[in-house]
Amino acid sequence: MVPPLSSDEFGVQTLTLIPGLPNDVGALILAFVPYCHHARLKVTCKSWRRFFSSKALISLRQNYVVAPKLLCIFPQDPSISPPYLFDPKNMWWCPLPLMPCNPHVYGLTNFISVAVGPHLYVLGGSLFDTRSFPLDRPSPSSSVFRFDFAALSWESVSPMITPRGSFACAAVPERGKILVAGGGSRHTMFGAAGSRMSSVEMYDIGNDEWVALDGLPRFRAGCVGFYIGREFWVMGGYGESRTVLGVFPVDEYYRDTVVMEVMNGGKWRELGDMWEEGERRRLGKIVVAEGEIFMLDRGEIFRYDKRSNRWAKETCVPKKVSDDASVGFVGLEEELYLLTLLNASASASESTRLRQHKRSSTLLMQIYNPGQSRWRSVVVKPPFHQSLDFRTTVMCPIRL
Secondary structure, three states: OOOOEEEEOOOOEEEEEOOOOOOOHHHHHOOOHHHHHHHHHHHOOOOHHHHHOHHHHHHHHHHHOOOOOOEEEEEOOOOOOEEEEEEOOOOOOEEEOOOOOOOOOOEEEOOEEEOOOEEEEEEEOEEEEEOOOOOOOOOOOOOOEEOOOOOOOEEOOOOOOOOOEEEEEEEHHOOOOEEEOOOOOOOOOOOOOOOOOOOOOEEEEOOEEEEEEOOOOOEEEOEEEHHHHHHEEEOOOEEEEEEOOOOEEEEEEOOEEEEEEEEOOOOEEEEEEOOOOOOOOOOOOOEEEOOEEEEEEEEEEEEEEOOOOEEEEEOOOOOOOOHHHHEEEEEEOOOOEEEHHHHHHHHHHHHHHHHOOOOOOOOOOOOEOOOOOEEEEEEEOOOOOOOOOOOEEEEEEEOO
16 A cells, blocks of 8 residues: 655655654654665665655755764775775775766876765876876876765766865865865876975865965975864975985975965965974874874874974874884774774784685774773774775765
8 A cells, every 4th residue: 555645844745754753753763864774774665765865864864963974985096996985883884886987097096085064075186198198197187076975976076276186185064165285296106206286276065166275385295184273274295306316206295284264365374393303204194083183103193282383192003003004094073093904914923813814804993082092993894805005095084
């Protein structure tokens, strides 16, 4: 028997969601179901299939549900390898569709992914273009793609004014903006090569347009960006390169920070060096959690002090690895996640036990809560068909 139709608060005719309850109440109840269960609940009945595939669900969750953040992981070029959603609370993985493929370009890396509301953005990057010469020279990309979780599809939006990869980027959700700064064309296959730039742009999501802002004080690529306290921060990076013995290219890394007051005319101010000469060679991996800035550096986590413009040691990683490049570092809610392939971090005494696992099938997550100064760890088996390389893997938190 077909359930009676009723008109809900979204102004559309829909099947009854929960018998005996108004549809607006039923919709709100179902909206509290964690995102990881939605696909399985779609097959329950026709009305649930329609509801769990609607934009109304996303709107309800964004407005009424404080859902935990999920982690979107891009193992490599998203046009050839699908990104995955991971729910750390429910230990759930879900593949996303491939990004639209351009037959003329390949090897996309150094792109940035940010989330604004129910949308996931992939911006820029470095790639190889078969239409350029020479073919082995990387080119920056200006493309911007957006994934809509309501429609479960990718779409191309207005490209950046200036092509760039390996740049600073931050979302300003309350204003519907995305900021990008610096970058260049260097590809991960080539060290200390490619262009650098200082240009800064802001994307207006509502109008689908990019606007140029005041540029950085100097060329800067390989930098990290984040939005905190109504300011756009850009840390570290590299400028011009030099050569050793006239042959080997070496980057000149910056030790300083620059800050843009987004709400006050977009002017930059320089904060100076964050560490002394010889203290460290370059900036480590950066994460922002609960308004605080943390850095992973040589198996230790540091907290940034805004007043002194210095880094203070916070804690040591319980299970260290030989190279920070083989560790993923990301913030989810108030916790810091360190992701390591067990095969890559195993000691000789563990090698026999780890042979029982398939290659790259075991992922160690070391989780630190700065508020409680407490560590915990979780071991999961990711669904990737290739080994994760955290030097190129892109990760992005999103709340759905």
